[in-house]
Amino acid sequence: MKVSLVKEMRAVDRRAGEEYGLPEVVLMENAGRQTAAEMISLLGSVRGKTICVLAGSGNNGGDAFAAARYLANEGADLKVFLTGNPDHLKASPSIMKQALTAMGIAVHDLTGDRDMDRLRLALRFADGVLDGILGTGFRGTLRPVVRQAVELVNAAHCPVLAIDIPSGVEADTGEVGDAAVQATRTLALGLPKPGHLLGLGATCTGKLCVDSIGIPHELLEDEAMQQACIDGRMAAALLPARPRTAHKGTCGRILVVAGSRGMTGAAALCTSACLRVGCGIATLAVPDSQQPILAAKLTEAMTVPVPEEQAGVLGGDEALKLLVPLTEGYDTVLIGPGLGRAKVTGELVRALVRETDRPLVLDADAIYALRDNPEILREAKHVPILTPHLGEMAGLLGLSVEDLREDIVGIARDAAAEYHAVFVLKSECTLVAFPDGRVFFTTKGNAGMATAGAGDVLAGTIAGLMEQAADGMAPVLGVYLHGLAGDLAYGERAEGLIAGDILAKLPEARRLLQAGE
Ligand SMILES: NC(=O)C1=CN([C@@H]2O[C@H](COP(=O)(O)OP(=O)(O)OC[C@H]3O[C@@H](n4cnc5c(N)ncnc54)[C@H](O)[C@@H]3O)[C@@H](O)[C@H]2O)[C@@H](O)CC1
Numbered sequence: 282m283k284v285s286l287v288k289e290m291r292a293v294d295r296r297a298g299e300e301y302g303l304p305e306v307v308l309m310e311n312a313g314r315q316t317a318a319e320m321i322s323l324l325g326s327v328r329g330k331t332i333c334v335l336a337g338s339g340n341n342g343g344d345a346f347a348a349a350r351y352l353a354n355e356g357a358d359l360k361v362f363l364t365g366n367p368d369h370l371k372a373s374p375s376i377m378k379q380a381l382t383a384m385g386i387a388v389h390d391l392t393g394d395r396d397m398d399r400l401r402l403a404l405r406f407a408d409g410v411l412d413g414i415l416g417t418g419f420r421g422t423l424r425p426v427v428r429q430a431v432e433l434v435n436a437a438h439c440p441v442l443a444i445d446i447p448s449g450v451e452a453d454t455g456e457v458g459d460a461a462v463q464a465t466r467t468l469a470l471g472l473p474k475p476g477h478l479l480g481l482g483a484t485c486t487g488k489l490c491v492d493s494i495g496i497p498h499e500l501l502e503d504e505a506m507q508q509a510c511i512d513g514r515m516a517a518a519l520l521p522a523r524p525r526t527a528h529k530g531t532c533g534r535i536l537v538v539a540g541s542r543g544m545t546g547a548a549a550l551c552t553s554a555c556l557r558v559g560c561g562i563a564t565l566a567v568p569d570s571q572q573p574i575l576a577a578k579l580t581e582a583m584t585v586p587v588p589e590e591q592a593g594v595l596g597g598d599e600a601l602k603l604l605v606p607l608t609e610g611y612d613t614v615l616i617g618p619g620l621g622r623a624k625v626t627g628e629l630v631r632a633l634v635r636e637t638d639r640p641l642v643l644d645a646d647a648i649y650a651l652r653d654n655p656e657i658l659r660e661a662k663h664v665p666i667l668t669p670h671l672g673e674m675a676g677l678l679g680l681s682v683e684d685l686r687e688d689i690v691g692i693a694r695d696a697a698a699e700y701h702a703v704f705v706l707k708s709e710c711t712l713v714a715f716p717d718g719r720v721f722f723t724t725k726g727n728a729g730m731a732t733a734g735a736g737d738v739l740a741g742t743i744a745g746l747m748e749q750a751a752d753g754m755a756p757v758l759g760v761y762l763h764g765l766a767g768d769l770a771y772g773e774r775a776e777g778l779i780a781g782d783i784l785a786k787l788p789e790a791r792r793l794l795q796a797g798e
C-alpha cells in the first residue's frame with residue numbers, strides 16, 4: 282500500500298474531483314460514514330452511548346460532523362463541539378454542520394471558560410471520543426484553545442477514534458509540537474501518511490486502520506507517490522521459490538568483515554544471520570588474534586584470520602592486501618559489525634569501499650568510518666547499502682537527531698540520491714530509501730527489539746538475501762523478515778528478547794512468508 286505525503290493526498294483529492302467528478306463533499310460523506318462504522322466497531326454498539334465529537338473548522342471537522350449524523354441514526358447520544366472559529370468554517374464542513382443541526386443536534390462553540398467546562402463535563406460521561414479537530418492541514422504548534430481541548434481528551438477515560446490522523450501530529454513527519462491526541466484507533470482516509478508510522482505520531486495513532494473512502498484505486502496506486510508500506514504480500518513477491526537445482530554457490534556467497542577484541546558477538550550474530558536467512562556460503566574475516574574465538578562460535582561459517590597491526594583490531598596494509606583479492610570470490614561483502622573505531626580500521630574500511638568491486642552492505646562502525654568523507658560512497662562500484670540507526674545517520678550527514686526527525690523521509694531520500702546509496706534507516710519504523718526516490722516503511726517490529734545486537738542481525742539478514750531477493754530488493758525484504766522474526770520472538774520473550782532470539786526466528790519468519798501466512 283502506498284503512503285502519501287500531504288501534498289500528494291491533496292493532489293489525489295483534486296484529481297478525484299477533476300477527473301472522476303467526485304466533489305469534496307462526497308468524499309467527506311464517505312469519510313463520515315466509514316468513521317461512524319469504525320466507532321461502532323470500537324465500542325461494540327453505540328446505541329444509548331454518549332459520544333463526544335470534537336470538530337475543527339477544516340475538512341477534518343467536516344468528516345466529524347458527517348460521522349456524527351450516522352452515529353445519531355444508530356441511536357448514540359451526541360455531544361458535539363466546534364474547536365475552530367465558526368466564521369472560518371470551510372464550505373463542505375459547513376454543509377455537514379447544517380445537516381447535523383437540522384437533525385436537532387446542537388454544536389457548541391469553544392470560546393470561553395464556560396464552554397471548556399461543558400466539554401470537560403461531556404468528556405467525563407462519554408463512552409467514546411471522536412477526534413476531528415485537525416487532520417493533514419495541521420502545522421506548527423496548537424492554538425491555546427485547541428491545546429486545552431486536546432489535553433482534556435487525553436485525560437478522558439474512554440476510547441478515542443481519530444479521524445485521518447490524531448490532532449496535533451504532523452502528517453508528513455510524525456512530529457508533535459506541544460501536544461497531540463492519544464488515539465486508541467486512527468482511521469486513515471485514502472492512504473496512510475508517514476506521520477502514522479514515524480516518531481511520536483506512531484504512538485499517538487494507536488491501532489491504524491485505512492479506508493479508501495471511495496477514491497478510485499488508480500489514484501491511490503499512482504506511481505508518482507514514491508512511498509509505500511512493506512506488507513506481507515509485497516515481501517512474499519520479493520522472495521522467489523528456490524529452484525530444485527540450487528546449490529550453495531547460487532544462493533549467495535557472503536564475505537563478512539567484522540569483529541574486534543571485545544566485540545566478537547557482533548561478528549558471530551551477523552554471520553549467522555546470513556546463513557539463517559538462507560545464503561549458501563558465509564565467510565568471516567576477523568583480526569588474527571580473534572579468529573580462534575569465532576571459529577569456536579561458528580560451525581557452518583568459515584573464518585579467515587586477517588593480519589593485525591594492533592592487537593585485536595582490523596587495519597593496516599597487510600590486512601588490505603589480503604582482503605581486496607579475497608572479496609573477489611564473493612557475491613556480497615558485509616562490513617562493519619563490531620569492527621570498533623580505531624583509526625587504522627577507519628582507513629581500512631574507506632580503502633575497501635574504494636577498491637573492492639563487489640556489492641557492499643555497510644553497517645555500524647563502517648558507517649562511522651565514513652562520517653568525515655561520505656562522498657567516498659559514490660566511488661563504490663555498485664550502489665552500496667547502509668544500515669544506520671538515527672544517530673549514525675545524523676553523524677554521517679552532519680546533523681543532529683532532532684534535525685533528522687524534522688523530515689526523516691525527505692532527508693533519507695535526498696541522502697540516497699546524493700550519495701547514490703540505499704539507506705536502511707533504523708528507528709521505531711525502519712525505512713528504506715533508494716537513490717531513485719522510492720521509500721519503503723516497515724510494518725513489522727516491536728520495542729522489544731531495542732536490544733544490543735539486533736542491528737547486527739539485520740545487517741546479516743540483508744547481506745544474506747542479496748542473491749535471493751528479486752529486483753535488488755534485499756534491503757526491503759530483509760527489513761520485513763527481521764521485523765517479523767522480532768515479532769515472533771517478542772511473542773515468546775517479550776522485553777526479555779535478545780538479538781539471538783531474532784536470529785533463531787529468521788527461518789520461521791521466512792517459512793511463514795513463503796507459506797503466505
Ligand atoms: N482525499 C482527502 O484527502 C480527503 C480529506 N478529508 C479531510 O480533510 C482533512 C484535511 O483538511 P484541511 O486541509 O481542511 O485541514 P484540517 O481540517 O486538517 O485543518 C485545517 C484547519 O486547522 C486549522 N489549523 C491549522 N493549523 C493549526 C494549528 N497549529 N492550531 C490550531 N488550528 C490550526 C486551520 O485554521 C484550518 O481551519 C483530512 O485530514 C481529512 O480529514 C476528507 O474530508 C475527505 C477527503
Ligand SMILES: [K+]
Pocket residue numbers: 341412413414415416443444445446447448
Ligand atoms: K484528527
